[in-house]
Amino acid sequence: MPPITLWFLQASRSIRTAWLLEELGLDYNLKFSERVNQKAPEEFKTDSGNPLGKFPTLQDGALTIYERKLLPHDPKERVKVRQWVHAAEATFALHAIAILYARWNIPKDAPEGTIEAAEKGMSANVQSDLSWLETELSLSQGRFLCGDHVTAADIMMQFSADFIMARELGTQGRQYTNINKWLEACKNTEGYKRAVEKTGHKL
Ligand SMILES: N[C@@H](CCC(=O)N[C@@H](CS)C(=O)NCC(=O)O)C(=O)O
Structure with a gap:
C-alpha cells in the first residue's frame, strides 16, 4: 500500500x-x-x-x-508562482464561488430575476480576475503561466479557471482565448492525464 x-x-x-x-x-x-x-x-x-x-x-x-520543478529557484519567478498559488483561492475561487453559493442558496421561489441580478452584480470581480489572467498569459514566455514548464501556479490556477469556465461563473458569455488555450495545455500534460x-x- x-x-x-x-x-x-x-x-x-x-x-x-x-x-x-x-x-x-x-x-x-x-x-x-x-x-x-x-x-x-x-x-x-x-x-x-x-x-x-x-x-x-x-x-x-x-x-x-x-x-x-514546481517552485522555481529564481527569486523573481518564485514570487510570481507564489502570487498565483494564493490568487487561485483568495481571488479567483473566492469571487466565483460566491456566485455558485448564490445559485445554490437563493430560494427557487424568490422573485423572478433575483438569481440573475445577484449573479450579474458579482460577475464584475470574476471578469476583472479573468482579464488579469488573460493578460498575464499573453506575457508568458511559454505554454504555461510562468514559462514553458508546469509550476505550482498552473496546478493551483488550472482548477479555479476550469471550474469558472465550466460552470460559467460570472463569465456572462465572454470568451477568453488565452485562458482556453492554456487550459488545453494543462489538460494535455502527461501528469494531468x-x-x-x-x-x-x-x-
Ligand atoms: N481551502 C480548501 C477548500 C476545500 C473545499 O472547500 N472543498 C470542497 C470541494 S471543492 C468540498 O470538499 N466540499 C464538500 C462539502 O462541502 O460537502 C482547499 O483549497 O483545498
Missing part, C-alpha cells in the same frame, strides 16, 4: 492534488467519492479524518510542494 492516501471528491479541487502527486511521481492510494446533493457524503467526511469534511484531504502529512485517468475527475 503506498504511504500517501488522497481522499478525492468528484468535481472538486481534489484534481489539483492528484495532478501534483503525478507531477512529483509519488505513488498514492486513492479514496474516491461522487457528490450527493452537491455535497460530500457524511460517511466519506468522517472516514477521511478531516474535521472540516472538505476535499482534497491527504493522509500522511509529509508531502511538500517545495519541489524544485494520469491524474484524470486514475481519479475519473470530471466537472
Whole structure:
C-alpha cells in the first residue's frame, strides 16, 4: 500500500492534488467519492479524518510542494508562482464561488430575476480576475503561466479557471482565448492525464 492516501471528491479541487502527486511521481492510494446533493457524503467526511469534511484531504502529512520543478529557484519567478498559488483561492475561487453559493442558496421561489441580478452584480470581480489572467498569459514566455514548464501556479490556477469556465461563473458569455488555450495545455500534460485517468475527475 503506498504511504500517501488522497481522499478525492468528484468535481472538486481534489484534481489539483492528484495532478501534483503525478507531477512529483509519488505513488498514492486513492479514496474516491461522487457528490450527493452537491455535497460530500457524511460517511466519506468522517472516514477521511478531516474535521472540516472538505476535499482534497491527504493522509500522511509529509508531502511538500517545495519541489524544485514546481517552485522555481529564481527569486523573481518564485514570487510570481507564489502570487498565483494564493490568487487561485483568495481571488479567483473566492469571487466565483460566491456566485455558485448564490445559485445554490437563493430560494427557487424568490422573485423572478433575483438569481440573475445577484449573479450579474458579482460577475464584475470574476471578469476583472479573468482579464488579469488573460493578460498575464499573453506575457508568458511559454505554454504555461510562468514559462514553458508546469509550476505550482498552473496546478493551483488550472482548477479555479476550469471550474469558472465550466460552470460559467460570472463569465456572462465572454470568451477568453488565452485562458482556453492554456487550459488545453494543462489538460494535455502527461501528469494531468494520469491524474484524470486514475481519479475519473470530471466537472
Ligand atoms: N481551502 C480548501 C477548500 C476545500 C473545499 O472547500 N472543498 C470542497 C470541494 S471543492 C468540498 O470538499 N466540499 C464538500 C462539502 O462541502 O460537502 C482547499 O483549497 O483545498
